Amino acid sequence: MSESQQDTRWQSQNPNPMAPRPSTFKAPDVLNYLCADCGAENGIKSGENIRCKECGHRVLYKPRTYRIVQFEAR
């Protein structure tokens, strides 16, 4: 196996770009919740019905927010 081939084997393969890191820590107006039944993403504003727009399921999961946390690598 050539050197360059070996180098890229362990690198990221996903062609889809990742969303940039948020520059502010302000909470967004629309939060994307995940349906507990079908897994669809649901953009829900505050005051809106808590209900999946795809299947009507009433349990939604809140994904982890994009916020920095410091850890010691120990």
Added chain:
Amino acid sequence: MPPRSNDDPRRHVQILPERVGNVSGNDFPGHYPGEDHSWNLKRFKENLIVSLQRLTPSTLEFDLVGVDASIANALRRVLIAEVPTVAIEDVYVWNNTSIMQDEVLCHRLGLVPLKIDPREMIFRENPNAGALDTDTVVFQLRVKCDRQPGTQGETDPKRKYWDSDVYTGMLEWEPAGAQKTKWKRKEPKPVNPDILLCKLRPGQLIDLTCFARKGTGADHAKFSPVATASYRLLPHIIIRSPIPLEHQQKFVQSFPPGVIGIEKDKRGQPQCVVKNSRRDTVSREVLRHAEFEDKVQLTRIRDHFIFNIESVGQYRPEDLVPEAIKILLNKISAVEAGLDKLFDPEV
């Protein structure tokens, strides 16, 4: 003075069936009447032997002969705990939706050996001050798992998804300050790009920033440059009287292959001879058989140390020992300066 012989019983640590004997050396002043055992640099130099036995890209085996166990042990301990390396110390997790908890993932990142020459970095002086380009190396890890299109019926996650496995090769160095020119063509990166850090499933992502810093194994094992450094004493086998022909095969088989050979003596009779005692594991198997009683003596040479060192990858194995000796010499200088102060009549 004639060169010292391995057959000198004063140099032997006895390997007996139930115990080891003659463990401590007696070559200190006043022990043997009429013999001068005061420390003498010229004599030490004559007796000191350092010889390389085996060198591979990752391991080193060398002999150190003519020093006290305290010196050999100091060298071993400095190699393990005081030769510095660079490892990930702080991790800033932006997001991690994988199954692995942040603290577990960060602990794993800390253990990844990094190919950064520690001699080109300084220790971080003030933990409260900001990071400098001379004491910190930054890596970014940004991975997201997605479903690959057109893979219906596929069961292998590696073909079904993109980036379902997160490897150390995905850590990307972010040059800061003068680092880009300083480390041109020797970019900091993990020693092994193929260490699996975590697994992902579609929709999960890991996004974090790592700060790598210089440290020593005394602080945390992740900084240790060796895996590991150890020594053993050279085995020395003495055949006291000839082994009878009918027992020779059994005698040979009581040792690992290559230790004992059968050779014809002057009269053409086959005799057991010690071929290579270095290969002996000192299992003491030969001492279990009554027919070999008093015919063989197992010993080790007390001041012949066989060092085995495996580098983790930050240093070349041949660079590790000189680095350890430098650190040891600095310690000696520190003690020397302290003693000078202690006995200085001016103070």
